[in-house]
Amino acid sequence: MKAQSELPAARDKLLFTPGPLTTSLSVKQAMLHDAGSWHHEVNAKVRWVRDRLLEIAGLSSGAGWETVLLQGSGTFCVEAVFATCVPPKGKVAVLANGAYGQRMVLMLQHLRIDHVVLQTPEDTPVDPAVLDLALAKDKTITHVAVVHCETTTGILNPIVEVGRVVQRHGRLYVVDAMSSFGAISIDFAAAGIDFLISSANKCIEGVPGFSFVICRLETLLACDGYARSLSLNLLDQFKGFEKNGQFRYTPPTHSILAFEQALQEFDQEGGVAGRGARYEANHQALAKGMKQLGFRPYLDPAVQSYIITAFCYPESEKFSFGAFYRGLSERGFIIYPGKISQANTFRIGSIGRIFPSDIAALLSAIRAVLCEMGLG
Amino acid sequence: MKAQSELPAARDKLLFTPGPLTTSLSVKQAMLHDAGSWHHEVNAKVRWVRDRLLEIAGLSSGAGWETVLLQGSGTFCVEAVFATCVPPKGKVAVLANGAYGQRMVLMLQHLRIDHVVLQTPEDTPVDPAVLDLALAKDKTITHVAVVHCETTTGILNPIVEVGRVVQRHGRLYVVDAMSSFGAISIDFAAAGIDFLISSANKCIEGVPGFSFVICRLETLLACDGYARSLSLNLLDQFKGFEKNGQFRYTPPTHSILAFEQALQEFDQEGGVAGRGARYEANHQALAKGMKQLGFRPYLDPAVQSYIITAFCYPESEKFSFGAFYRGLSERGFIIYPGKISQANTFRIGSIGRIFPSDIAALLSAIRAVLCEMGLG
Numbered sequence: 089m090k091a092q093s094e095l096p097a098a099r100d101k102l103l104f105t106p107g108p109l110t111t112s113l114s115v116k117q118a119m120l121h122d123a124g125s126w127h128h129e130v131n132a133k134v135r136w137v138r139d140r141l142l143e144i145a146g147l148s149s150g151a152g153w154e155t156v157l158l159q160g161s162g163t164f165c166v167e168a169v170f171a172t173c174v175p176p177k178g179k180v181a182v183l184a185n186g187a188y189g190q191r192m193v194l195m196l197q198h199l200r201i202d203h204v205v206l207q208t209p210e211d212t213p214v215d216p217a218v219l220d221l222a223l224a225k226d227k228t229i230t231h232v233a234v235v236h237c238e239t240t241t242g243i244l245n246p247i248v249e250v251g252r253v254v255q256r257h258g259r260l261y262v263v264d265a266m267s268s269f270g271a272i273s274i275d276f277a278a279a280g281i282d283f284l285i286s287s288a289n290k291c292i293e294g295v296p297g298f299s300f301v302i303c304r305l306e307t308l309l310a311c312d313g314y315a316r317s318l319s320l321n322l323l324d325q326f327k328g329f330e331k332n333g334q335f336r337y338t339p340p341t342h343s344i345l346a347f348e349q350a351l352q353e354f355d356q357e358g359g360v361a362g363r364g365a366r367y368e369a370n371h372q373a374l375a376k377g378m379k380q381l382g383f384r385p386y387l388d389p390a391v392q393s394y395i396i397t398a399f400c401y402p403e404s405e406k407f408s409f410g411a412f413y414r415g416l417s418e419r420g421f422i423i424y425p426g427k428i429s430q431a432n433t434f435r436i437g438s439i440g441r442i443f444p445s446d447i448a449a450l451l452s453a454i455r456a457v458l459c460e461m462g463l464g
Numbered sequence: 465m466k467a468q469s470e471l472p473a474a475r476d477k478l479l480f481t482p483g484p485l486t487t488s489l490s491v492k493q494a495m496l497h498d499a500g501s502w503h504h505e506v507n508a509k510v511r512w513v514r515d516r517l518l519e520i521a522g523l524s525s526g527a528g529w530e531t532v533l534l535q536g537s538g539t540f541c542v543e544a545v546f547a548t549c550v551p552p553k554g555k556v557a558v559l560a561n562g563a564y565g566q567r568m569v570l571m572l573q574h575l576r577i578d579h580v581v582l583q584t585p586e587d588t589p590v591d592p593a594v595l596d597l598a599l600a601k602d603k604t605i606t607h608v609a610v611v612h613c614e615t616t617t618g619i620l621n622p623i624v625e626v627g628r629v630v631q632r633h634g635r636l637y638v639v640d641a642m643s644s645f646g647a648i649s650i651d652f653a654a655a656g657i658d659f660l661i662s663s664a665n666k667c668i669e670g671v672p673g674f675s676f677v678i679c680r681l682e683t684l685l686a687c688d689g690y691a692r693s694l695s696l697n698l699l700d701q702f703k704g705f706e707k708n709g710q711f712r713y714t715p716p717t718h719s720i721l722a723f724e725q726a727l728q729e730f731d732q733e734g735g736v737a738g739r740g741a742r743y744e745a746n747h748q749a750l751a752k753g754m755k756q757l758g759f760r761p762y763l764d765p766a767v768q769s770y771i772i773t774a775f776c777y778p779e780s781e782k783f784s785f786g787a788f789y790r791g792l793s794e795r796g797f798i799i800y801p802g803k804i805s806q807a808n809t810f811r812i813g814s815i816g817r818i819f820p821s822d823i824a825a826l827l828s829a830i831r832a833v834l835c836e837m838g839l840g
Binding site: 101105108111116127171316336346 | 481485486487495497500501536539567570571663692695696711713714716717718719798801
């Protein structure tokens with residue numbers, strides 16, 4: 089008999105990760121076509137995608153907002169905002185409590201942009217009061233940047249409270265909503281967001297290939313001449329869309345076809361409310377089941393999002409993350425390693441085309457693997 | 465009866481463009497899977513892809529070469545080479561005779577990297593003798609950059625002759641082989657190439673999503689600290705692959721699955737020689753048929769590649785490119801507009817999963833559209 093690993097499987101392993109995620113078969117089937125990047129049919133899809141993303145955000149181009157799509161992962165788009173929109177003498181205050189906040193700092197270092205880091209521990213939301221003091225003291229800070237759901241831990245940062253401080257001080261506000269946009273309602277007006285970034289392969293459940301920024305047109309247009317990179321020049325990218333409906337450079341055509349389908353399925357599910365409800369049900373089932381299995385969540389439930397959850401390793405020498413991961417993988421479930429500097433954790437995502445029944449199957453597999461490890 | 469445009473078509477339109485290209489159905493079907501970016505199965509595919517690209521180039525990691533994959537279009541990867549590898553006081557000489565050479569200049573402007581442009585007309589190959597003089601005169605030039613096949617016109621630049629000059633002067637050599645790699649044999653040793661860039665959706669016939677650079681490891685490692693962008697930091701990207709086999713940031717997993725299949729089909733066709741032969745047959749059929757239809761190629765055949773061909777508009781007021789394009793599109797063929805500043809041209813690509821029989825069908829359609837326009 090051939091070993092299981094030598095034969096093609098009947099199904100893909102389910103991804104309980106922060107992305108790329110498990111997507112519907114119909115989203116993937118939308119990629120079974122080749123489309124010309126210069127063709128009006130593709131341009132019409134790009135236009136539709138840009139408008140639909142604004143609608144999901146509760147915004148419109150008539151009200152002065154635009155969506156700019158950019159090739160590459162979400163990180164490229166966050167960096168593109170800094171590279172395009174911070175003036176030569178600008179300074180960015182980064183509110184950080186995880187790896188994605190720290191990544192913003194790395195971007196600013198690479199771009200040689202002045203910055204200050206307002207750090208809180210990884211289990212603690214960022215602090216609007218600390219920002220208030222910093223902005224009062226340092227008038228040279230032009231931009232404030234924060235991660236909405238910090239997928240390092242799954243913590244949810246208070247973007248409206250932070251935004252109120254930013255607005256009171258008259259600075260510009262950049263929100264990385266990579267893993268939250270589409271699943272958690274975001275009030276752009278209350279938060280006073282100027283730039284919000286997310287990606288095709290997160291809660292809209294498309295495939296990787298591009299990310300996007302939703303921004304105030306006036307604010308973007310005011311950035312003329314600042315761009316520190318051609319590829320990451322969001323203003324030029326916007327002008328390209330306006331000029332002829334096209335990406336300036338080769339677009340990820342198949343990802344766009346998949347995203348069009350993903351947006352239709354997003355609507356079928358009832359938009360942000362419907363999708364958020366499923367993810368929340370996934371998370372509740374996960375949190376309850378993991379507790380029953382003896383796992384301790386890293387975060388206080390009060391600050392925990394329903395996007396991704398970090399769990400502490402069991403306090404036993406019998407536990408090895410490598411063996412745990414492999415055992416789950418062999419059963420068809422892919423979880424995610426931890427990314428926290430101060431604690432040994434692993435992570436389980438609640439997002440993508442997975443349902444509470446999949447969470448139940450995952451929990452059964454975890455129980456079986458724990459038994460194998462002598463931890464049952 | 466419903467209009468044809470209101471009903472889904474049986475087949476995709478064939479793309480006679482510089483990319484994204486028509487790909488095989490099996491390449492697209494490889495994307496019907498979701499793969500975890502952290503999973504060892506994906507990492508093994510990434511490793512295999514990187515090694516296979518070196519083999520196609522006639523190189524190996526044992527001999528000091530590496531492939532670095534980067535999310536985004538080919539432009540991102542060309543800019544990443546400059547952003548990562550030119551020292552703060554470096555200076556780049558760009559040999560330019562088309563839009564892609566000019567795009568390199570735009571990158572260097574954005575990156576605030578000193579540069580000089582050695583321009584030749586769009587119908588004339590770049591000139592090694594001019595470079596020789598420039599390098600002799602200006603010792604501050606550290607890098608020389610050129611586009612191999614300038615898809616603005618389809619002209620083929622003499623990368624070996626240019627490279628010999630670069631080597632004699634001891635500078636570093638960057639070759640944009642976006643639309644030639646995999647279809648035209650490239651002698652890395654003779655040309656003395658340090659960095660060569662190409663993309664997944666060109667002559668290997670994958671789908672868009674990432675591009676790649678093939679480079680000398682030693683040269684890449686010497687660039688520590690130069691990077692002007694985090695996302696475009698090729699050295700960090702390389703270190704990421706070496707550390708854990710992974711892209712630093714979300715990879716275009718579906719594009720990678722498609723590319724793995726595309727590489728297998730590339731081998732089936734007989735590698736560079738086999739693929740090049742088909743593209744050359746496509747080009748010959750195109751050139752002959754278009755001549756019979758009365759079209760004049762923009763370039764002298766002596767400098768024309770078999771990748772893409774620019775044709776001059778017919779000298780008749782009856783001709784309109786818009787109507788010509790639409791007529792062909794309605795018949796299932798997508799051609800490409802011109803990009804030349806000094807002449808009215810359109811372009812027809814010979815690359816992608818198209819065969820001489822497809823060229824024959826395109827030529828028949830062109831004949832029919834010309835008749836409709838009163839030009840038959």
